[in-house]
Amino acid sequence: MVPYEAIYGRRCRSTIGWFEVGQVSLIGPKLVHKAIEKIQLIRERLRTAQSRQNSYADVRIRYLQLEVHDWVYLKISSMKGVMRFRKKGKLSPCFIGSYQILRCVGKVAYELEFSNELASVHPVSHVFMLRNVLGIQHP
Incomplete structure (x- = not known):
């Protein structure tokens, strides 16, 4: 069979x-x-x-408990030899920026507030692509 x-x-x-x-x-x-x-x-x-x-x-699996107006880092997937976020190859960052959560979309997705340089990136991200910003006070 x-x-x-x-x-x-x-x-x-x-x-x-x-x-x-x-x-x-x-x-x-x-x-x-x-x-x-x-x-x-x-x-x-x-x-x-x-x-x-x-x-x-x-x-x-560890689910993050995030709320609106929290600050998070966004995980980016790097490809070998591709220039992303001003670095190339091994030196390219795994996480970028610190972005504020605008709203919760479903149970595991959040909409982030991006700057103009990330205008082409979709603003909704899954919780596994986010990390909490610890120890930084934002206005």
């Missing part, structure tokens, strides 16, 4: 493996029962692996 079929419960619709009904015949009910048992075993192992990975990810 192909993994795609085991996961999604249907055949992968590629041009290589399209069969008409009646072209492929099964040998007997024993073969059908073996296939069903294998499908159940594969699905059970996939569920186990997914729950294990989910438990590893849940430990590392």
